[in-house]
Amino acid sequence: MRAIALSGQTASALPRQRFSLGYVLIAPLVLWLLLTVIIPLIGAVGLSLQDMRIVGTASNYIGLANYGRVLSDGAFWAAAGRSVLWVVGNAVLQTALGFLVAILLNQRLRLARAARMWILLSWVLPTAVLVIIWRWMLSSAGGGLINALLIEARLIRLPISFFGSAESAMITLIVINSWRWFPLTALFILAGLQAIPDELYEAAKVDGASAVQRFRHITLPSLQPVLASLGLIGFLWSVNVFDVIWLLTQGGPSDGTTTLPVFIYNAAFKQYRLSEAAAASVIFGILLLACAALFLRLVGSPERER
């Protein structure tokens, strides 16, 4: 890592006069993000202080009333709790699967090269398609593959209704979402594994370290920076998941899979409480910021050692 950073910094034979050009080159992107991220976010804070229900209608300034309403809303905190469950479930499943698959992909196997690319297919698949496939495979009506196979194997007698109860719907969603994301997790971990020099293992072997010891004292510590950034990004990406949940359960049954993104969507576009949704977004953002800061404090920033 360091060597690459250095070669990037040394080279330039004619440096100074390019300073201004750098700003010109990043300007379009910076301007774009300013207009489409920063300004809307500021606008949303303004919106959260109003009492607007539908966009474009007249509204009044009502101060922090929306914040009070959201913070004292049991449904908001229940959704936050489900988001925690969702993130933890996904993290555990994807890390476990990702690790196993990464280790497999790191072996000198002919199949491993091709597999590295093709396992990503579940991640490339559009959500709408993924949802159609899984909904149908899990269907309890005719043509539902998984139920049919389970019945044929005499493991069950009546079809399981995977989305029937809040608990099983949540578990099913976590499994489906992990199916989509574990290949990417595996590839990130694989990249970390490949960055570990073989000599370290050879040396440890010569010193008589067992496979478990090598894993604990070489693999895990070397992966620490990768796992830290993966953990943070994975957290932010999975807490953000909306479409899979919405398209499979719409947050049901009886709100059992309503995570915070679904809560915000419902408030804004189903219940027409736009200003409250804006307030909920701001609170959600602050909660995420707090979680991210806590995470960096506990795990250590991947950039600190530079």
Place this chain on the structure above:
Amino acid sequence: MRMSFWGKLLGTAALLAVLFVILFPIYWMAASSVKTPREVIARRVTLVPQSFTTQHYEKLLSASNFPTYTFNSAVISLSTMIISVSLAVLAGYGVYQTKFVGRRVFLRAMLVAYAFPTVLLLVPLYFVLSALGLIDTYFALIIVNVTLTAPFAVWLLQAFFRNVPQDVIDAALVDGAGQLFVLWRIVLPLIAPGIAAIGIFCFVTSWTEYLFASILINTDALRTLPPGLAGIIGQYQIDWGLLMAGAVAMTLPLVIVFALFGRSFVSGLTQGAVKV
């Protein structure tokens, strides 16, 4: 590390199992799309189609809005790709080639932007885009998709810029070539795999984006594939054969793009991951 024969066999078997878990649902979708309606919903499932029909595809093309959705998705995805790649290449070159003050801050900001949970932007962007009267236009989705993809594209591109030998650039500059000329004629060809990688990323992201597409577009004639296909679930009393055909048609372009350029995408992705 050398592996024994049995180790290899076991490893290959495990990998095949992983591939099966990933690929089987996709096979199942394709197989079901050519079964007759009767076989599709039969109680006894058939793993290999016993019948063959193209009727679902014909229905998809003639009796649904699928062609319109495809056109809309293509326009939006390609526009997003062009804008996003241009912005990312310019910015990436700026960061790599000129050591301007604050480039670290800029890169850090890109990292934050791509990890940023987009659902937090849902209400804000909807609010601003409606104030501008852009709801129900291609522009709304193109704008959003560029915002969703460009920061990550900049990151992905860094790994490829680092592989460009600095002497080549310096030699051209000493010869009096302008920076933009150097970027266009010398650097771009060298980072072609990187361009392919971010191009795929932008295309795939916009082709599959559901949340904003379902909120920012209300007219059926302007709808993109993801909400369009999801809408078919409710629209017809679920016609699984038709849905599977739609799903295959929507996935096919992605699989082709992926087969052609996936390798550079994966390498950019993993190189970026290590260096983050």
